[in-house]
């Protein structure tokens with residue numbers, strides 16, 4: 001794999017694109033360079049416990065690590081709707097690059113790719129809810145940017161209001177606007193001074209709390225922002241009727257509703273739009289992850305026309321929100337094709353069916369191993385396993401650390417049985433399975449069989465720690481606390 005010039009870590013000089021393209025950068029060199037020039041602590045810890053790759057993609061759903069172990073990839077964070085490097089998108093992208101005569105960088109020009117994607121997004125949402133028949137789309141380069149845009153559209157439409165209402169354990173991103181409405185003390189901690197303080201956080205699922213808050217300060221509330229199902233909190237579903245009631249209360253008071261469907265939207269939970277399926281028609285809806293087909297970042301903020309106008313609908317205000325690369329032709333082409341694949345195969349319906357099948361198995365597994373799994377949850381192909389802590393300590397700060405360690409050990413245990421899980425940013429002991437929505441039936445069933453085999457091998461959380469091994473635990477502790 002490695003060319004004669006690339007047998008040892010390049011200590012100096014530049015790496016040519018062709019060296020990477022032709023596979024001349026070895027695994028060892030890649031790890032060395034990542035550690036030297038990038039490499040957050042998370043990647044270091046994943047490397048130490050042996051689950052961090054680099055991986056070879058064997059099929060859209062399977063990876064192989066440097067030791068030759070085959071892994072089923074359930075860690076797409078809902079951003080791999082068709083798996084890794086799916087052939088349909090790969091082939092399509094090549095054709096786009098060969099044939100398109102559109103400008104790639106469309107900030108200041110009209111392009112067919114963007115026109116097509118915005119049309120389809122609005123028509124899809126309007127098919128589910130007529131209120132969006134004349135909505136507009138704003139494109140950006142990530143989920144958090146789509147949320148930032150949503151906040152600005154909402155504030156511009158309600159200029160006198162000052163509060164945003166969000167919910168406990170929500171996750172909306174890490175740029176400053178999104179972070180302000182992500183009530184996680186660890187993520188917000190050092191940045192509190194520069195975060196918007198005008199945020200009212202209510203218990204997720206508490207209808208009466210929403211009614212009371214809107215009654216008390218509704219005229220000062222810009223918008224309620226919510227995830228219809230909390231993704232990063234470990235797939236937490238609201239009680240039936242909650243979302244519908246929030247919509248009714250807000251509409252009656254003129255308060256806007258922003259549905260953040262970056263994780264739930266476009267089929268993951270078994271519906272095109274989870275909020276709409278639950279009877280809530282949001283004024284603004286954000287999308288990202290699956291829209292990029294696992295290939296390119298594509299964020300979209302879909303806004304009802306009358307809400308859109310105050311920010312981008314007049315000459316005086318039209319420059320108040322923009323970005324350089326959002327809506328570029330390559331991203332739009334990938335978004336258009338991804339949406340088409342999702343629609344042609346009706347992946348929301350498949351996600352619903354496979355979700356029921358998977359959740360049945362997880363529920364049975366939890367009953368079998370209550371010492372390992374505290375509970376399990378699911379919505380479509382978004383599954384969560386909540387692990388019991390590996391130890392109980394009296395102080396809550398230690399509890400947080402124990403939760404982190406529990407999550408990491410669970411990740412390793414299931415990896416050893418050939419399944420790569422994904423973390424949950426707002427629930428350290430909860431690991432999610434977010435398999436591709438087109439994962440073949442046989443592989444999907446095998447993935448759950450391997451999950452069951454892992455649980456049988458580690459029947460309690462204590463076993464997670466016990467079987468990990470003392471030398472490995474010490475190496476993990478050293479990497480976590482002693483390395484600079």
Ligand SMILES: Cc1ncc(COP(=O)(O)O)c(C=O)c1O
Nearest residue numbers: 142143144171172173231262263
């Ligand atoms: C509901 C929700 N909103 C926003 C984001 C932020 O998206 P990104 O990581 O693309 O900025 C995420 C990411 O996990 C998410 O799940």
